[in-house]
Amino acid sequence: MRNCLRRAHAWPALFGLVLSGCSALGSVGADTFTLEGELPTDFALRAQAHYGGSEDCSGRGHVETFKKEYDKAPHGYQFEIPVSYRNGLCELQLVRVGLFIYGRYGEKDWQQTYDNGELLIVPKTSIQEYANLPGRPDSINAVCSWLFQESKLNLEISKILNCRGVGARLIKEQLQEQAITLSFTVNPKEQPYRDNTWIEFPGGWKPCLPKEGWQQCQDPPVFKTFRNNDQECTIYPNCTE
Incomplete structure (x- = not known):
């Protein structure tokens, strides 16, 4: 509900x-x-x-x-x-x-x-x-x-x-x-929260750049960095690999 x-x-x-x-x-x-x-x-x-x-x-x-x-x-x-x-x-x-x-x-x-x-x-x-x-x-x-x-x-x-x-x-x-x-x-x-916006790896989740005009990942995926807890990160939840 x-x-x-x-x-x-x-x-x-x-x-x-x-x-x-x-x-x-x-x-x-x-x-x-x-x-x-x-x-x-x-x-x-x-x-x-x-x-x-x-x-x-x-x-x-x-x-x-x-x-x-x-x-x-x-x-x-x-x-x-x-x-x-x-x-x-x-x-x-x-x-x-x-x-x-x-x-x-x-x-x-x-x-x-x-x-x-x-x-x-x-x-x-x-x-x-x-x-x-x-x-x-x-x-x-x-x-x-x-x-x-x-x-x-x-x-x-x-x-x-x-x-x-x-x-x-x-x-x-x-x-x-x-x-x-x-x-x-x-x-x-x-x-x-949204499918195919992050890709799972053994160490966590990596965000990827979206297709033009879409929210989903490009194919093949192109990964990007993100900020969390005032840090520049490559993987969630550990921030770095």
């Missing part, structure tokens, strides 16, 4: 609470579930729970945000997410949880990016529909990969985060006081 639009964000602007048309708002008793798991080094997570009302309360909504920030070591997180909220006479139901996975690959402000996913909350509307839905997963395991490229803006190597398996469809009636485990691992092998 990948958003085709990927960009670095200013960290302080990431987290906020969005509230529309709500007053005297509060979660309903013990009607919550736990979202928990493990994050790799230099990863962070934001979960954004979206609530909506019935037809009589269609103008009411609520967004609740949960976050776990970066750490220099692998670290766990645990969010207690309400399944419903009371807003006056309206009971708002959880409809989805947006997931934003942030990765940091350097100390500079621009050396962080994100990918996203989603947990969809579906009701048990009928026995037949319920029978056709998968059961609540014991755990969800997402794998994140780093895709590298030459950054024209920063004149260095920049990276894009691609996380697969970040999502599930959950039955609302199975959630109350339950725990859903969502953990992340990092693929140790980085890949180029």
